[in-house]
Amino acid sequence: MCGAIKGGPSLEGVDVANQAVIQGVVTRDGEPVGNAYVRLLDRTGEFTAEVPTSATGQFRFFAADGDWTLRTLAPRAESVDRSVKAAKGVVAEVAVAV
Numbered sequence: 001m002c003g004a005i006k007g008g009p010s011l012e013g014v015d016v017a018n019q020a021v022i023q024g025v026v027t028r029d030g031e032p033v034g035n036a037y038v039r040l041l042d043r044t045g046e047f048t049a050e051v052p053t054s055a056t057g058q059f060r061f062f063a064a065d066g067d068w069t070l071r072t073l074a075p076r077a078e079s080v081d082r083s084v085k086a087a088k089g090v091v092a093e094v095a096v097a098v
Helices: none
Strands: 021-028 037-041 047-052 058-062 066-073 080-086 091-097
Touching (some): 037 058
Parallel strands (some): 021 091
Antiparallel strands (some): 037 047, 037 066, 066 080
């Protein structure tokens, strides 16, 4: 069994009804990738935020409604871009394999 946890971090204590949440997990060969960085870029490609992945490869952003790009930067891997739509009251789960 791999060590990756399905989806992003626990939503316990997060008021999802009033937040637009983008979260997920970064993996390589089915295993979580800690110490990677996930960037949040707006619809024009401008940098908005960046978070490191946890030891279990997880990340989370609270974003405004709209279209975003996640850019994942991990050691010994090409950067990976994923498009995602954020909406208040919705948790956008994104799995990124590097």
